[in-house]
Amino acid sequence: MENLKVLRNAKKKSRQLELQRKLQQENTINRLNSSLFDSNQNYFDSSESFLFQEDFFSKLSDEIILRIFSFIPRKNLLKYAIVCKRWHKLIFDESLWLSFDLSYRLVNAEILMKILNLGIKMLALGHSDIRKSTKKYITQNSGSLRNLNAQLDTYLSKSLRLEFLDLTNATLDLKSMNTVLKCCKWLRKLSLESLEVDNETFKSLSENKNLETLNLCSCRGLTIDEIIIILESFKELESLNMAWTNLDRESVYILCKHLPNSVQKLSLAGCKTTLLDGDVASLAESCPNLVDLDLSDAQSLTNTTIQIIANNLQKLEYVAFSRCYSIVPSSYFMLSKLDNLIAIDLFNILKANSIETLKNYIPSLRYVNRYPFCFIGRPRIGNMRKSLWGYKISESFSK
Numbered sequence: 001m002e003n004l005k006v007l008r009n010a011k012k013k014s015r016q017l018e019l020q021r022k023l024q025q026e027n028t029i030n031r032l033n034s035s036l037f038d039s040n041q042n043y044f045d046s047s048e049s050f051l052f053q054e055d056f057f058s059k060l061s062d063e064i065i066l067r068i069f070s071f072i073p074r075k076n077l078l079k080y081a082i083v084c085k086r087w088h089k090l091i092f093d094e095s096l097w098l099s100f101d102l103s104y105r106l107v108n109a110e111i112l113m114k115i116l117n118l119g120i121k122m123l124a125l126g127h128s129d130i131r132k133s134t135k136k137y138i139t140q141n142s143g144s145l146r147n148l149n150a151q152l153d154t155y156l157s158k159s160l161r162l163e164f165l166d167l168t169n170a171t172l173d174l175k176s177m178n179t180v181l182k183c184c185k186w187l188r189k190l191s192l193e194s195l196e197v198d199n200e201t202f203k204s205l206s207e208n209k210n211l212e213t214l215n216l217c218s219c220r221g222l223t224i225d226e227i228i229i230i231l232e233s234f235k236e237l238e239s240l241n242m243a244w245t246n247l248d249r250e251s252v253y254i255l256c257k258h259l260p261n262s263v264q265k266l267s268l269a270g271c272k273t274t275l276l277d278g279d280v281a282s283l284a285e286s287c288p289n290l291v292d293l294d295l296s297d298a299q300s301l302t303n304t305t306i307q308i309i310a311n312n313l314q315k316l317e318y319v320a321f322s323r324c325y326s327i328v329p330s331s332y333f334m335l336s337k338l339d340n341l342i343a344i345d346l347f348n349i350l351k352a353n354s355i356e357t358l359k360n361y362i363p364s365l366r367y368v369n370r371y372p373f374c375f376i377g378r379p380r381i382g383n384m385r386k387s388l389w390g391y392k393i394s395e396s397f398s399k
Contacts, residue, residue, distance in 0.1 A: 058086075065090055094119050094161075099393045102128050103166070103385075109151045116180075119161045124388055126168040126191070126379065130176070149175040160184050164388055166379040168193040168215070178204050189389050191215035191379045193241075197222060202229040213239040213389060215377035217267070224251045231258045238262055241377035243294065244270035256283040263287045267294035267376040269320070277304040284312035291315055294374045296322040296345065303331040310334045320374070322347035329354065336362045343367040 057065075069077060069091060081091045099122035100115050107130045115123070132148040160183045167177065168191045177195065182204040189212060190205070197219050205211070211234045216222065222245045230237075237260055247255070252271055256279040259266070266287065268275055275298040283290075290313050295301060301324050309316065316338050321327060322345050329350055335341055341364050350358065355368045375381045379388045387393060 062090060066093055066095055069096055092118065098122060099164075099388070099391075100124070101386075101388075101393050104128060106131065109148055113152065113155050116160055116162070116183075117155075117157045121161055122164040122388055122391065122393055123162060124166045124379070124393055125170045125172075126166045127170065129171040148173065149179055152176055152179045156180070156183055158183055161186060163188045164379075164391065165189070166191045166388055167195060168379065170195065174198060174201075177201070181205055184208060187211055189213040189379070191377070192219055193378070194218045196220045197226065199225055199229070202226050202233070206233040209233070210236055212236060213377050215239075215241045215379070216245055217241045217243045217374070217378070219245050222247060222251070224248070224254065227251045227255050231255070231260075235260050236262055239265040239377045241267040241374065243267045243296075243374055243376075247271060247274055249274045252279055253282075256280070257286065259283065259286045261287055261289065264289055265292040265376045266290060267374050268298065269294045269296040269374055270298075271295075272297055272299050274300075276300055277302055277308070280305045281308050284308055288312065289315055292318040292376055294320040294345075294376055295324065296320045296347075296374070298324055299326055302326050303328055306331045306334050310337045314338065314340070316341055318343045318371075320345035320371070322349065324349070332358060333361050338362075339364055341365055343370055345369055345371055347372065 060068075069080075072080070077091050077096065081088045097115075097118045097120045100120050101124045102112075102115075103124045103126040105128050107125065107128050109130065109132050112130060130148065132151055156179070160180075162184050163186050165184065165187060172195070174196050177192075178198075178200050181201060184205075185207050187205070187208040188210055190208075192201075193215050194217070197216070198221050206229060214230070214234065214237060222242075227247070231254070240259075240263055242255070252268070252274045255268075256275075264287075266283075275295065280295070280301065293309075293313070293316060295305070298321075301321075306321075306327060309319065314337075317340050319335070319341070321332075327349075329346075332344070332346065332350075335344070341362060344358075344365065345368070346355075347369055350368070359365050359368060
């Protein structure tokens with residue numbers, strides 16, 4: 001009997017628990033339905049009121065909107081271009097696309113052409129790998145448009161607005177590079193470091209009469225013909241880096257004899273046997289306003305060169321004679337005649353005690369052996385990764 005009572009009580013409790021659970025479920029559903037109805041009502045009320053609100057953004061001037069857009073990442077800007085006609089016009093304003101940094105990236109030809117055709121003025125492609133596009137609307141299923149040069153030649157604007165272009169050590173074939181340079185008419189600063197060049201390269205560049213800085217360090221393919229084009233075309237050149245370009249004797253002679261007097265910064269490092277004292281004399285005569293001069297590794301230079309520089313280049317602030325073993329170390333004291341000399345590089349020439357003696361002897365000298373690598377004409381020096389030739393450059397799409 002007791003067992004039966006226990007079973008009956010247990011059944012009653014289970015029924016009561018089940019009834020409580022059902023009541024809780026019904027209450028929960030009712031609360032959800034009521035909250036959903038209220039939120040929907042609030043949504044419709046807010047959206048209805050929003051439609052009748054005044055559009056204060058449309059009252060802003062174009063200049064203020066452009067300023068606002070300048071803080072928005074590039075990737076998002078392109079999405080916002082479809083909002084309205086006014087936004088589309090402003091988003092593609094040239095002030096928002098003045099510079100672009102694609103260094104150390106894999107760059108598709110389609111992206112490169114879109115960026116260049118936007119009318120940007122500063123582009124960094126240093127150490128980038130530029131490849132052809134495989135998109136059907138680019139190739140048009142035509143065999144002739146399946147290589148990079150043909151795509152650039154077909155779709156690239158024939159009058160780009162580029163003024164600063166860094167192609168240092170970029171992976172780009174010679175024909176494609178020449179196609180890009182042929183479309184440039186306003187270049188002021190250019191770096192082709194470690195690339196192959198030819199006669200067509202400098203014929204394409206010859207229209208850029210305002211070119212100020214040219215970095216050809218470690219370029220392959222430079223001959224007397226290219227040197228003549230450089231001398232005839234770029235009369236406003238201020239900074240020229242011809243280091244380690246394997247120039248022959250005739251090229252070095254012509255270059256030093258006929259460089260424009262506008263040149264203030266020059267590197268002829270690496271001309272081991274082709275640069276002579278007579279060439280330095282010609283250089284001092286043709287470019288009397290030199291401020292920075294790098295003649296490192298010119299092992300045929302003698303003490304005469306030091307004397308020529310000390311007597312003729314009074315504006316010189318930096319000079320490098322690293323590994324010029326034919327120059328007697330004591331002759332560097334003649335440079336005390338240069339009142340503006342601030343830095344000198346003599347790597348593998350002077351010992352520590354001799355460096356201190358030289359500093360004491362030349363009052364204006366502050367730095368000795370500060371720059372192990374030549375900086376003349378180069379777009380980026382050391383850790384200055386967010387600038388190009390001293391000018392701030394915008395981030396890429398990943399901003």
